Structures are given as C-alpha cells and as structure tokens.
Amino acid sequence: MSVKYTEEHEWISVAGDVATVGITVHAAEQLGDVVFVDLPAVGKVVEKGKEAAVVESVKAASEVYAPIDGEIVDVNKAIVDEPSLVNSDPEGGAWFMKIRIANKSQLDGMMDAAGYATFVGK
Amino acid sequence: MSEPLHRPPRRTPLYDRHAALGARLVPFAGYEMPVQYPTGILTEHNWTRQHAGLFDVSHMGQCFIVGPDFETTAHAMESIVPADVLGLAPQQQRYSQLLAEGGGILDDLMITRAAYAGYEGWLYVVVNAARKEHDYAHIAKGLPDGVTLKPGEAMSLLALQGPEAEAVLAALAPGARDIRFMHYAALKISGMDVHVSRSGYTGEDGFELSVFDKDAGTLWDLLLQDPRVKPIGLGARDSLRLEAGLCLYGHDMDETTSPVEANLLWSISKRRRSDGGFTGATRVQNEIMGGPSRLRVGIKPEGKLPAREGSVIQNVAGRAIGKVTSGGFGPTVNGPVAMGYVDKAHAAPGTPLYLIVRDKAIAATVCKLPFVPNRFKR
Numbered sequence: 001m002s003v004k005y006t007e008e009h010e011w012i013s014v015a016g017d018v019a020t021v022g023i024t025v026h027a028a029e030q031l032g033d034v035v036f037v038d039l040p041a042v043g044k045v046v047e048k049g050k051e052a053a054v055v056e057s058v059k060a061a062s063e064v065y066a067p068i069d070g071e072i073v074d075v076n077k078a079i080v081d082e083p084s085l086v087n088s089d090p091e092g093g094a095w096f097m098k099i100r101i102a103n104k105s106q107l108d109g110m111m112d113a114a115g116y117a118t119f120v121g122k
Numbered sequence: 123m124s125e126p127l128h129r130p131p132r133r134t135p136l137y138d139r140h141a142a143l144g145a146r147l148v149p150f151a152g153y154e155m156p157v158q159y160p161t162g163i164l165t166e167h168n169w170t171r172q173h174a175g176l177f178d179v180s181h182m183g184q185c186f187i188v189g190p191d192f193e194t195t196a197h198a199m200e201s202i203v204p205a206d207v208l209g210l211a212p213q214q215q216r217y218s219q220l221l222a223e224g225g226g227i228l229d230d231l232m233i234t235r236a237a238y239a240g241y242e243g244w245l246y247v248v249v250n251a252a253r254k255e256h257d258y259a260h261i262a263k264g265l266p267d268g269v270t271l272k273p274g275e276a277m278s279l280l281a282l283q284g285p286e287a288e289a290v291l292a293a294l295a296p297g298a299r300d301i302r303f304m305h306y307a308a309l310k311i312s313g314m315d316v317h318v319s320r321s322g323y324t325g326e327d328g329f330e331l332s333v334f335d336k337d338a339g340t341l342w343d344l345l346l347q348d349p350r351v352k353p354i355g356l357g358a359r360d361s362l363r364l365e366a367g368l369c370l371y372g373h374d375m376d377e378t379t380s381p382v383e384a385n386l387l388w389s390i391s392k393r394r395r396s397d398g399g400f401t402g403a404t405r406v407q408n409e410i411m412g413g414p415s416r417l418r419v420g421i422k423p424e425g426k427l428p429a430r431e432g433s434v435i436q437n438v439a440g441r442a443i444g445k446v447t448s449g450g451f452g453p454t455v456n457g458p459v460a461m462g463y464v465d466k467a468h469a470a471p472g473t474p475l476y477l478i479v480r481d482k483a484i485a486a487t488v489c490k491l492p493f494v495p496n497r498f499k500r
Contacts, residue, residue, distance in 0.1 A: 032357070033164040035451040036426050036458075054480070056428050058163040058451050059357055087162075 004107060005116035006067045011091055014107065019099045021067060023055070026120045028090040031057045034083040039075040039097060046070060046099060048106055053096050055086060068106045070099035134180035135278050135338040143353055150356060151251035153181040158355040166358035167453040170324055171494075174284040175354035176345050183254025184274035184332060187245040187261070192235065195243050198269040202261055204381060204400045205233060206391035207245070212237035215304045215319055217389050219381050220249075220260055225405025226377035227384065228260060229253040230369065234306055234319060246306075246317070248279070248330075250371050264401065278338035283328030283362075285497065286350045291318070291329055294344060298329065303498045314341060320499065323359060325366025325492055327499045364459055365452045367420060367491030373431060374418060374447045374461055382409035383463065385418045385491075416444060417469040420491040421460040421477070423449075423484050428458040429477040435462055436476040436483065443468050446477060452493055459493045460486070 004012045009027035013020045028034070036056035046052045046066035053064040075097045079085050085094040101107075111119055131154045140147060145156035156178065158166065169175055189195030196207040205218030215234040219227045229249050236244040249257040262271040282291060291298035295309040298318060306319035317332040333341050345351050360370070369375050375384045380402070387395075387410070394400065398407055423429050433446040449460030460477070468475065471490045476483040 032158060033162045035164075036428060038427070056451065058167075058361055058453065059157075061428070061430060 003113065004110035005113065005119070006065075006110060007119065008065050008067070009120075010064065010067050012067050012107070012110065013095075014101070017101050017104075018073060019068060019070070019101050019107075020095050021052075021064075021097050021099060022095040023064060023086065023090055024116070024120075025090050028087050028094075031055060031062060031086075033058050034086040037079045037083050037086065037096075039077075039080060040072050042072050042075060044072045046072060055083075064096060066099065067110070068099060069102040071102070072097055073100050074098040132181075134178055135335045136178045136180065136342055139339060139342060140178065140353075145353070145355060148356075151181055153251065155181060156353070156355040158357045159353050161352075163355070163357040163361060164453050166352065166354045167361050169352050170284045170326065170354055170358060170362055171454050172285065174282055174286040174290050174328075174348075174351045175324070175358070176342065176351050177281040177283065177354050177359055178278075178342070179281050179330070179359075180278040180335075180338065181251035182279055183249040183251060183257060184277045184279060185247050185249070185254075185258060185261075186236075186272045186274065187247060187265070187269060188272050189243040189269035191243045195245055195269055196235070198265050199233065199245060200394070200400060201266075202264040202401055203231070203233065204390045204394050204403070204406060206394055207233060207235075209391065209393075210235040213305045213307065215306060215321060219375075219386065219389070220257055221381070221400065221402030221406070222377055223401060224377075225380045225402035225409075227371070227375045227379055227381060228377060229257050229371055230375070230386075231257070232319075232321065238308065246332075253371065274332075276335040278333050278335050280331045280333065280338070280342060280345070281322055281324075281328065282331065282345060282351070283322045283324040283326045283354075285327060287326070287328040288499065290345065290348045290350050293348065301329070303327075303500045311341060312344060316341065323366070323368055324362040325368070325494055325496045325498075326362075327497055361450060361453060364448050364450060364461065365454055365492060365494040366496060367461070367493065369418070369461075370448060379418075379463070380405050380409055380414065382406055383414040383416055383418065413466060416463045416465050418447070418461060418463055419469050419471075420489045420493060421446065421449075421462055421475065421486050422489045422493070423458040423460060423477055423486040425484065426457060427479055427484055429460050429479050429484060429486070433460075433462075434478040435464055435486075436478060437468055438474050438476070440476070440483075443475075449477075454494045461491070464488065
C-alpha cells in the first residue's frame with residue numbers, strides 16, 4: 001500500500017480500488033485548531049478537484065477537494081464527533097473519506113512522501 | 123492621502139520576542155503581528171479565560187488631545203465624539219466613536235482624562251491600528267485653535283487579560299489592585315513608568331499597559347516570567363472579543379452603520395443624546411426618536427457549523443433580512459457564535475432566523491450579548 005500526496009495537501013492511501021483520503025500534517029498545522037468537519041454522504045460521486053468536504057478552524061473555513069474521481073464508500077464519523085483528531089492524528093486516525101477509484105490513472109504523477117516534503121519546503 | 127501599496131509592514135518593539143516564541147506572524151493593519159503562538163488559538167483563548175493572557179497591541183494608535191485645561195480640551199472633544207467627555211472624573215476612561223457628518227462610524231476609541239500634574243488639559247486617546255492616520259487627521263481637523271492632537275511617540279501597548287491578571291500585576295505593582303474598571307493609574311514597575319488602565323477587549327478583568335518602546339521588552343519579559351501568564355495572539359483576541367459581544371471596526375461597524383444601529387447607545391449619555399452638538403448628531407438623534415431600521419444583534423447558530431462574516435441572514439419565511447458581520451467558533455461557548463445586523467422587526471432576543479452557509483440554511487436564534495458573561499471588576 002503506497003501513500004501519495006497532492007498539491008492541495010491531501011494524502012491518498014490506495015488498497016485495491018479504494019483510496020483512503022485525509023489532509024496532511026502540514027495542512028493541519030496551517031489550519032490550526034479544527035472545530036468542525038463536514039463530510040460528503042456515502043454514495044456521492046465526487047470529481048477530482050471539486051469540493052468534497054469542509055474543515056473549519058477557529059479562524060476560517062477550508063475546502064477539502066476530491067483528489068480523484070470516484071464514489072464515496074465510507075466517511076470517518078469520528079472526526080465529525082471529535083474534530084480535534086484532525087490536529088492530533090491527521091495522517092492516521094483522522095482520515096476523511098474512502099473513495100472507490102473510478103480512474104486509477106489519476107494517481108499517476110502524484111507526489112510520494114519525499115516529493116511532498118520538498119513541495120512544502122521541509 | 124493614500125499610502126503607497128509597497129510600504130513594507132512595520133514591526134512593534136516586541137517583534138523579535140514573538141518570533142523567538144515561535145509565533146505565526148501575519149500582516150495586520152500595516153504591521154507584522156502574531157496571530158498565534160505554537161499552542162494555538164483554542165489553548166490561548168481558554169488560558170485567557172482561566173488565567174492571564176499577555177497581548178502585544180502596540181500597533182494601536184495612542185495619541186493625546188492637548189489643551190490649556192480639562193474643560194477646554196473636553197469641550198473640544200465633545201464636538202467630535204458623542205461621549206460625555208466633560209463628565210469624566212480624573213483618571214476615568216470612556217468608550218466612544220468617531221462619526222462622519224452623516225452619522226456613520228469612522229472608528230471606535232477610548233478616551234481617558236489625564237491626572238498627571240501639569241497635564242490636566244490632556245486627554246489620552248487610543249484608536250484602531252488600521253485607522254490611526256485617518257483618525258488623527260479627522261480629530262485634528264475638528265479641534266479649535268488652542269487644542270491640538272499630539273501623536274504618541276515611541277509608545278507601546280500591552281494588554282494583560284484574565285481572572286489572574288490582577289494578582290499577576292499586583293505582584294509587580296501593588297497599586298494595580300486599586301484601579302477601578304475604566305480608570306487608570308500611573309504605576310512604577312521595576313523603575314519603568316507604566317500607564318495602566320483597567321480595561322480590555324476580552325470580557326475578562328484585565329489591564330492595558332502603555333509603556334515607552336524602550337521599556338516594552340523588559341515589561342513583556344517580566345510579565346511572562348509569571349507562570350500564570352502566556353502570550354496570546356490576535357486569533358484568540360478575536361474569538362475572545364466576539365464571545366464578549368464587542369465590535370470589531372471594519373466588520374461589526376463601519377461608515378454605513380450608526381452607533382444606534384450598532385447597539386452602542388449605552389455609550390452616549392442622556393445629556394449628549396438630547397443636546398447633540400457632535401459630528402453626526404442629526405442621524406443619531408433621528409434614530410433615537412424614530413428607532414433605527416436595523417440593529418446589531420447576537421446570533422446563536424444551532425449545531426456546530428460556524429457561520430462566518432458575510433453569511434446572509436434570513437427570516438423564517440426565507441427573506442434576506444441582514445448579514446453576519448463577525449462569526450466563528452466560540453471556544454468558551456464550545457459552539458458557533460455570530461453577530462450581525464437584522465432589520466428591527468427581527469432584533470428581539472429569541473427571534474428564530476436562518477443563516478445561509480454554503481447554500482445550506484442553518485437554524486439560529488437572536489440572542490443577548492455577550493455570549494460569555496463579562497467579568498469586569500467594577
């Protein structure tokens with residue numbers, strides 16, 4: 001199972017034809033304290049680059065974009081009940097959604113961990 | 123006079139300390155200011171409500187209105203602001219607004235009557251950072267011969283806010299305990315001259331400490347040595363003032379809103395309401411007589427979704443009746459809080475409303491301000 005990263009600061013972990021998606025540690029740090037998470041409905045068809053979820057910190061609301069086309073097959077209710085998990089474990093327990101991948105070729109060209117680290121300048 | 127757009131942001135004398143503390147520094151009102159320190163806005167907010175928070179607000183404008191004696195200076199100032207300035211006791215402070223001819227708010231400010239020997243004709247005035255050049259010109263233009271505006275030179279401003287602020291400051295200067303709410307005293311702290319007023323922008327008991335730039339770092343370090351004190355950024359300052367129901371200029375009031383609409387009539391005394399005689403008085407008096415067409419109110423959204431500035435407010439029939447002017451998550455309330463303007467028919471506490479957030483209508487209710495009870499020491 002490989003983890004890929006997008007320029008919109010999401011991580012994607014692919015197992016079979018299902019991708020688990022969340023936001024990166026860097027994104028969570030930039031957001032600050034997360035106080036609200038709005039997730040899509042299971043069954044919703046999402047499109048790469050379009051808004052799929054919303055995170056709200058004390059300061060501001062931010063969109064989370066679908067990194068790939070597909071159908072939402074599961075969402076993480078735990079982060080809705082406890083939004084601070086997004087700050088404490090963004091690349092682990094605080095995943096946002098699982099998407100059944102419609103077009104695997106969209107994964108090509110995404111960054112690996114080293115590439116993402118360079119991208120955010122760390 | 124417009125400012126060149128390329129002017130680099132200014133820094134307060136405490137900039138290096140903010141950077142060393144790991145603050146996230148952002149451009150704000152022409153300054154590079156700490157929006158938060160590494161622990162984050164929630165922790166900083168809660169710390170201020172429980173202990174004592176230290177804020178650098180040196181970007182704010184400090185100036186003096188100088189005349190030959192108190193009556194002359196106060197009388198001059200009363201032609202510019204709607205507050206009762208003549209009624210200020212020595213060392214007393216009052217909140218007011220600068221109004222345009224049409225009665226719209228140009229800024230809000232604090233006015234203090236000095237009681238230093240030889241300075242009886244002086245008022246000390248604090249205005250918002252982003253408005254200071256504008257305000258100074260506006261005030262100076264309205265002053266008669268013999269009364270002048272003198273911008274403060276090399277002056278910093280710190281705020282120490284929270285239930286433990288009194289104990290912290292009294293440990294350094296016992297006289298702090300005797301300062302009444304909305305009054306000041308001149309204190310000596312480790313040999314430094316500090317003008318300390320009992321006021322703030324958080325709804326908590328606390329102080330604002332005006333000090334010369336050369337002493338600002340020493341005072342900041344001294345206060346931070348107390349384990350009850352933590353540095354607090356502008357992010358928490360905003361969530362604290364919102365829960366306290368306090369207006370932010372440029373958001374909850376601007377040149378289109380009057381003090382009556384902004385629900386600030388409490389800051390205009392009976393004498394001043396009836397006698398007028400200040401810039402913008404016609405609109406204020408007309409709105410007192412006829413009632414304003416809209417009012418600033420507190421709004422409590424149901425559920426957890428914050429409604430931000432700009433969200434449209436609808437009545438239960440789905441008609442737009444106003445907009446949110448400040449909104450976010452209130453850490454002490456542990457839920458979303460907002461303020462906004464609604465037409466007068468919908469301004470009573472308990473009135474049900476809808477807030478439109480990302481095309482969804484969120485149920486909400488008009489509520490009394492503040493969201494968190496004030497804990498001023500009166």
